[in-house]
Amino acid sequence: MSVSVGTLVSHRKKPADAARAVRSEPALVRWTVVAIAILFLFVFLVLPLATVFQQAFSRGLGAYLAALAQPDALAAIQLTLMVAAISVALNLVFGLIAAWAIAKFDFPGKSVLITLIDLPFSVSPVISGLVFILLFGAQGFFGRWMQDHDIQIIFALPGIVLATVLVTFPFVARELIPLMQEQGTQEEEAAISLGASGLQTFFRVTLPNVKWALLYGVLLCNARAMGEFGAVSVVSGHVRGETNTMPLHVEILYNEYQFAAAFAVASLLALLALVTLVLKAVLERRLDAE
Amino acid sequence: MKIDVSHVTKQFGSFAALAGVDLEIKSGELVALLGPSGSGKTTLLRIIAGLEWPDEGQVFFDGTDALARSVRERHVGFVFQHYALFRHLTVFENVAFGLRVKPRRRRPDEAKIRAKVHELLDLVQLRPLAERHPNQLSGGQRQRIALARALAIEPSVLLLDEPFGALDAKVRKELRRWLRHLHESINVTSVFVTHDQEEALEVADRVVVMDKGRIEQVGTPEEVYERPATSFVHDFIGESVVIPVSVADGALHFGGGRLALDSQGVHTGDARLFVRPADIHVGPPDDAPLKGTVKRVHGIGSARRLEIDLVPAYSIEIDASGTGATPGDLIGLTPNRYRVFAVGA
Amino acid sequence: MKYGMPTLRPSVIPGFGITLGLTLTWLALIVLIPLSGLFIKTAELSFDQFWAIVSSRRTLNALKISFGLSLAAAVINLVFGALVVWALVRYEFPFKRLFDALIDIPFALPTAVAGISLTTLFAENGLLGAALAPLGIKVAFTPLGILVALVFIGLPFVVRTVQPVLLDLEAELEEAAATLGASRLQTITRVILPSILPALLTGFALAFARAVGEYGSVIFIAGNLPNVSEIAPLLIIIRLEEFKYADATAIAMVMLIASFAILFAVNRLQRWSEQRSRDA
Numbered sequence: 001m002s003v004s005v006g007t008l009v010s011h012r013k014k015p016a017d018a019a020r021a022v023r024s025e026p027a028l029v030r031w032t033v034v035a036i037a038i039l040f041l042f043v044f045l046v047l048p049l050a051t052v053f054q055q056a057f058s059r060g061l062g063a064y065l066a067a068l069a070q071p072d073a074l075a076a077i078q079l080t081l082m083v084a085a086i087s088v089a090l091n092l093v094f095g096l097i098a099a100w101a102i103a104k105f106d107f108p109g110k111s112v113l114i115t116l117i118d119l120p121f122s123v124s125p126v127i128s129g130l131v132f133i134l135l136f137g138a139q140g141f142f143g144r145w146m147q148d149h150d151i152q153i154i155f156a157l158p159g160i161v162l163a164t165v166l167v168t169f170p171f172v173a174r175e176l177i178p179l180m181q182e183q184g185t186q187e188e189e190a191a192i193s194l195g196a197s198g199l200q201t202f203f204r205v206t207l208p209n210v211k212w213a214l215l216y217g218v219l220l221c222n223a224r225a226m227g228e229f230g231a232v233s234v235v236s237g238h239v240r241g242e243t244n245t246m247p248l249h250v251e252i253l254y255n256e257y258q259f260a261a262a263f264a265v266a267s268l269l270a271l272l273a274l275v276t277l278v279l280k281a282v283l284e285r286r287l288d289a290e
Numbered sequence: 291m292k293i294d295v296s297h298v299t300k301q302f303g304s305f306a307a308l309a310g311v312d313l314e315i316k317s318g319e320l321v322a323l324l325g326p327s328g329s330g331k332t333t334l335l336r337i338i339a340g341l342e343w344p345d346e347g348q349v350f351f352d353g354t355d356a357l358a359r360s361v362r363e364r365h366v367g368f369v370f371q372h373y374a375l376f377r378h379l380t381v382f383e384n385v386a387f388g389l390r391v392k393p394r395r396r397r398p399d400e401a402k403i404r405a406k407v408h409e410l411l412d413l414v415q416l417r418p419l420a421e422r423h424p425n426q427l428s429g430g431q432r433q434r435i436a437l438a439r440a441l442a443i444e445p446s447v448l449l450l451d452e453p454f455g456a457l458d459a460k461v462r463k464e465l466r467r468w469l470r471h472l473h474e475s476i477n478v479t480s481v482f483v484t485h486d487q488e489e490a491l492e493v494a495d496r497v498v499v500m501d502k503g504r505i506e507q508v509g510t511p512e513e514v515y516e517r518p519a520t521s522f523v524h525d526f527i528g529e530s531v532v533i534p535v536s537v538a539d540g541a542l543h544f545g546g547g548r549l550a551l552d553s554q555g556v557h558t559g560d561a562r563l564f565v566r567p568a569d570i571h572v573g574p575p576d577d578a579p580l581k582g583t584v585k586r587v588h589g590i591g592s593a594r595r596l597e598i599d600l601v602p603a604y605s606i607e608i609d610a611s612g613t614g615a616t617p618g619d620l621i622g623l624t625p626n627r628y629r630v631f632a633v634g635a
Numbered sequence: 636m637k638y639g640m641p642t643l644r645p646s647v648i649p650g651f652g653i654t655l656g657l658t659l660t661w662l663a664l665i666v667l668i669p670l671s672g673l674f675i676k677t678a679e680l681s682f683d684q685f686w687a688i689v690s691s692r693r694t695l696n697a698l699k700i701s702f703g704l705s706l707a708a709a710v711i712n713l714v715f716g717a718l719v720v721w722a723l724v725r726y727e728f729p730f731k732r733l734f735d736a737l738i739d740i741p742f743a744l745p746t747a748v749a750g751i752s753l754t755t756l757f758a759e760n761g762l763l764g765a766a767l768a769p770l771g772i773k774v775a776f777t778p779l780g781i782l783v784a785l786v787f788i789g790l791p792f793v794v795r796t797v798q799p800v801l802l803d804l805e806a807e808l809e810e811a812a813a814t815l816g817a818s819r820l821q822t823i824t825r826v827i828l829p830s831i832l833p834a835l836l837t838g839f840a841l842a843f844a845r846a847v848g849e850y851g852s853v854i855f856i857a858g859n860l861p862n863v864s865e866i867a868p869l870l871i872i873i874r875l876e877e878f879k880y881a882d883a884t885a886i887a888m889v890m891l892i893a894s895f896a897i898l899f900a901v902n903r904l905q906r907w908s909e910q911r912s913r914d915a
Contacts, residue, residue: 037722049744185648
């Protein structure tokens with residue numbers, strides 16, 4: 001080195017740390033942004049969630065358990081579980097079938113089909129309920145015929161299931177389609193060239209490849225199915241102990257000023273939401289790992 | 291502009307990216323930082339740019355303390371391996387970016403910006419593409435735009451981080467010749483990082499060979515190729531046949547026997563003999579310092595190579611375009627030119 | 636797109652006919668036929684009848700409230716969502732992972748539960764309502780309450796669409812801007828924001844679409860006063876309960892068309908965003 005460093009060092013001032021960190025902001029900006037973000041999330045997420053549990057136990061554990069043990073509450077829980085089980089099962093089967101057709105084959109109009117499958121996401125839940133009233137209600141297209149044959153869909157279990165299936169229609173399919181498209185058809189072609197039948201190929205090759213995405217879809221579908229309010233509210237008829245799901249039961253208790261009881265039932269749904277989020281985080285890690 | 295790097299060290303966690311680097315880059319020079327990945331070459335370039343800061347040491351631009359200035363005050367043109375073009379802006383606006391973000395009183399007016407950008411697009415020969423977006427360009431075109439964008443601020447230093455690393459072989463060769471010519475015409479002090487020795491030797495005025503955060507050798511392409519200062523440089527640049535030897539009584543020993551080769555002043559102990567494969571003469575076994583059996587011959591013509599089992603047990607591979615040796619032959623090997631380095635040197 | 640040719644490629648994989656057939660049948664039964672029922676029912680109305688329903692004061696006000704407050708909520712979510720994403724992606728702070736996980740609460744929590752909880756929280760004797768009351772701000776049972784509920788249910792959309800885009804944004808872009816002399820503010824406004832703009836707008840549109848159709852979380856906190864705090868989905872239900880099917884259908888039709896328009900816009904935005912992010 002020919003440079004004699006000593007002579008070159010003049011009054012040396014260093015740029016502040018903020019100027020050195022090329023991709024960061026001054027500490028004051030950082031702390032302001034973080035403070036606003038935390039405050040926003042605290043007010044809109046943490047407090048509403050905490051309120052559910054705080055209100056649920058406001059009359060003590062005894063009142064909490066009593067509210068859940070009410071016959072109407074138990075009936076609502078039972079109905080919700082049944083509706084969710086049927087809806088999730090239907091959408092699970094549909095999701096797999098649709099994903100197989102869409103991901104493993106080329107055909108014209110495919111992107112339109114995908115858009116149509118996603119459609120229920122952009123329809124108001126109230127409209128999703130309304131359309132079944134228009135079809136099967138007393139004044140509906142099939143209303144007269146159904147009265148004649150003594151079939152009841154609206155204000156009964158079938159209507160609630162139909163509305164729930166419509167609202168949760170895209171959940172499983174939309175998780176499976178992109179993943180299966182990405183995976184392509186090579187493994188299936190290999191299986192078939194090795195002599196596997198179509199169903200063997202599906203159960204031994206395709207399904208294991210998408211199992212985490214499938215579970216993910218089922219999880220989200222189930223959460224929505226159990227929690228759906230608007231669509232079910234339109235078609236259920238609100239018959240206590242018969243056509244009230246848990247969210248509807250919460251509404252009735254709340255409107256009757258039985259706040260603690262309403263929040264007790266609501267706390268079960270909030271718990272479901274929390275469990276869903278935890279499982280979702282676990283599954284996302286699995287999906288990322290693959 | 292002249293750049294002086296003095297005793298620069300940089301630690302990333304427990305990894306020493308730079309371990310006391312001194313380097314002097316002359317004004318108007320085109321210098322290559324050459325080394326394997328993890329050698330610290332990119333870290334050094336980013337410290338010169340002001341994108342990283344050293345833990346210790348100093349950097350001077352024409353004798354003034356560069357570390358006292360942030361990246362935006364240093365006026366370095368930086369070209370990234372993956373171009374880093376702004377995809378929401380047209381080619382024109384990408385090149386104009388550095389002019390438009392100047393403080394208002396130093397910002398040129400629209401006509402001047404236009405003229406400057408067109409001048410630069412002419413320089414990189416891409417004026418017809420001014421209104422395109424980056425995703426409509428080929429890799430080579432993108433890198434030329436990235437260069438034009440860096441030149442727009444009239445940088446005092448041009449720094450290029452693996453500028454051709456993401457391009458295919460043919461475009462790479464074209465672009466590096468083009469960079470050489472460009473440098474001759476604009477003559478701005480330039481430093482580029484590469485792991486490709488061919489690129490460094492072909493383009494640069496001087497090559498800085500780095501390994502494990504240290505500079506192994508600084509020299510012209512000819513110097514680093516012909517007179518490697520360390521075993522690493524000999525090994526990294528060009529092909530080498532390496533034979534483990536030992537030095538005793540001022541002579542080389544291999545496999546228990548004394549070789550009729552100079553120890554080149556290396557002290558007693560384990561050493562390694564480095565020879566370019568083309569510098570080995572193949573002849574009769576009689577007086578040759580090394581003897582071996584031809585195990586396999588592959589390739590034809592000028593690409594003909596011999597795999598040889600040296601006596602005793604050690605395999606090497608050499609160029610053998612002029613010999614008619616066939617497998618099983620016992621041959622003699624005489625290194626015309628060679629280097630001896632003590633192990634660890 | 637992998638699917639350049641709109642033709643049927645012969646495939647050794649079985650089941651195309653049956654799976655596509657079942658998909659289309661099920662789609663028709665659950666989605667297409669019920670939704671087209673809405674169109675048919677609307678078509679039974681003359682244009683004057685339709686117009687009379689839609690342009691009645693109460694309907695217009697309900698639509699105005701739904702769309703106006705949804706827009707306001709989406710704007711709030713755009714601004715705060717962007718700040719939240721920035722904090723989550725770029726900064727470290729206590730309980731960051733927990734906050735990140737909680738972002739999805741509005742997706743997972745049933746709307747009715749959110750509704751009663753927000754109402755309790757913002758009622759005059761609630762934790763936040765009591766704090767706001769001395770300032771003269773009433774939230775529950777006012778249009779402001781609707782806004783709060785719509786911000787809640789739209790919160791995850793902007794965050795979850797922008798987050799991956801900001802995470803993937805190459806550090807080199809910001810470094811390039813800095814070497815070219817841009818200040819940090821210039822880098823943010825001229826490089827980072829334009830790069831995440833398609834994602835921001837997509838999140839905004841999704842939050843808006845969700846808010847327009849929202850029912851469960853709103854009705855508890857809204858007060859539901861006709862012309863003041865009555866949202867369009869509630870008016871549909873009220874008309875249904877009055878057996879005024881034509882009215883319910885006409886309002887639903889307007890909302891459905893609006894949803895389709897938003898869906899179309901979102902599709903466009905996503906295509907734009909994909910085009911952009913094709914390696915540049």
